[in-house]
Amino acid sequence: MRPASTQPLSLKQVLLCGAMIVTLSMGIRHGFGLWLQPITQAQDWSRQTFSFAIAIQNLSWGVMGVFAGMLADKLGAFRVLLIGCACYTLGLVGMALSPTPTLFALTAGVLIGAAQAGTTYAVVYGVIGRQIPAEKRSWAMGVAAAAGSFGQFLMVPIEGQLIASLGWQTALLALAAVVLLVVPLAFGLREPASTTGSGRRDQTIVQALAEAFRTPSFSLLMAGYFVCGFQVVFIGVHMPSYLRDKGLSPEVASYALALIGLFNVFGTYASGSLGQKFAKRKILAAIYFGRAVAIALFLIVPISPLSVYVFAAAIGFLWLSTVPATNALVAQIFGVAHLSMLSGFIFLGHQVGSFLGVWLGGALYDRTGSYDIVWYLSIALGVFAALINLPVKESAVVRAVPQPA
Structure with a gap:
């Protein structure tokens, strides 16, 4: 039974706990690249x-994100967050103690990926979409995303210091304890019964998916x-090693x-x-093109701190x-009734890209001794993404007749 909650969640509560x-x-998650060399060398x-x-x-995160989104839409975010927290803790412990590549892939890979599906954007954004009015929704999502970025600013140096002072294994065990803080925060995202469950929907899951995949913009x-x-995953995981290969200290990467x-x-x-004032497709196109320019200039300019x-x-x-x-x-x-699930499917595309970015980075480095090919791919893909976002139609889909649940 879902925990009882009858009062609507306040904007402050949703943003504070979700952020x-x-x-x-x-x-x-953003600090995992710091473990690449310590773990591979040890x-x-x-x-x-x-x-x-x-x-x-990343692939596990994408696949499990779809199901985490379905559960969050149906039952609310609370239970999904608790399951995700448990998986995160076990995955970090397994990442520290795995003696073989296979077990490492199962814990650091499958288990932590499932944990991230249940504790990050799709689930939290579902609560924001249901609890915050449309006129503030894009702004609120920006606040939550900014919190994830602040987490990177806050946690990455801490993780670097933990590795330096405790060693890579003990540092991972310490993080396993820290992630348990998600449990009390999850209580702040228990949603009222009136905003979760199938009673509020005019579409089934199958109908919502069919509509989304019929829509080119999706x-x-x-x-x-x-x-x-x-x-982002290629850069986040491989840039520390790229910089070390160029003769820069580990502190520069951190x-x-x-x-x-x-x-x-x-x-x-x-x-x-x-996004509250301008066409979101144009914002996305500018972001992707800007990334391509930034990477190209980084490769052209002589490297230094x-x-x-x-x-x-x-x-x-x-x-x-x-x-x-996005x-x-x-x-x-598409509306907010199936927002977590549809965001999960969109995010699956993100994670397929993440899989290829991080894997190709390692595979091509081992084969060629260089990350150059993947850097060039990142530039080309940035231009491609900028162009394909421009035709996105931002108007709501028209449903002529309400579909029975």
Whole structure:
């Protein structure tokens, strides 16, 4: 039985609890690249082994995000958050203690991916969509996305210090304890019975999915999100090793990831706020094109700590700023009844891109000794994503006759 709750959730409560949950779950996740070299060196594994596990994590996140969204739409976010928290804790413990690549892929990959599906954007955005009026929805989603970015700014340096002071295994066990803070925060997102469950819907899950995949804009958003995942996860996981290969210290990589998180606080908030006033498809096109330009300039300019920090600030402003605009468009086009599920499907495209970005980074590095090919792919895909977002139609779908549930 779903926990009883009869009073509507306040804007402050939804944003505070949702933002803190995203801060923890995304903040921890953004630091995984710091473990690449410590784990591969200690276990005598290749970079591709580590990259494959993180690639599986992203794919698991995408696939399980669909089902987490369905459950959150049906039962509310509370239970899904508790399950996600349990999976996150067990996955971090398994990541620390796995003796073989297979077990590492199952814990760091499958289990943590499922955990992220239940503790990040799709579930939290479902609550925002149902509890916050449409005129404030894009802004509120920007606030939640900014919280995830602040989590990166906050947690990545902490994770780097934990590794340096405790060792990589104990650092992971410490994070497993920290993630349990999601449990008390989940109580703040228990939704009133009137806003969850099938009684409020005019569509079944099958009807909602059929409508979405008949709508070209849904597929275009999904393809754009594929590019987003490819770019950010490749950079997030492989940039620390790329910088070390170029002779820069580990501290430069840690500070760069933190800067990405800091500047994305401003980027995601700006994206959400601008989405209330301007066409969201144009905002998305500008973000993707801006990423392509930033990466190209980063590769052209001679590498130094200063150039890394400037790139981190620029790419950080564009990092997750696609998230509020994309999810607000899904709500705007299809409504909020199945928002978590439809956002989960869109996010599946993101995670397929993430899988390819992180895996190709490791595989091509092991084969060629360089990350150059994947950097060039990231530039080309950024231009592609900018172009395919422009034809997206932002008007709500027209349903001539209400469909029986």
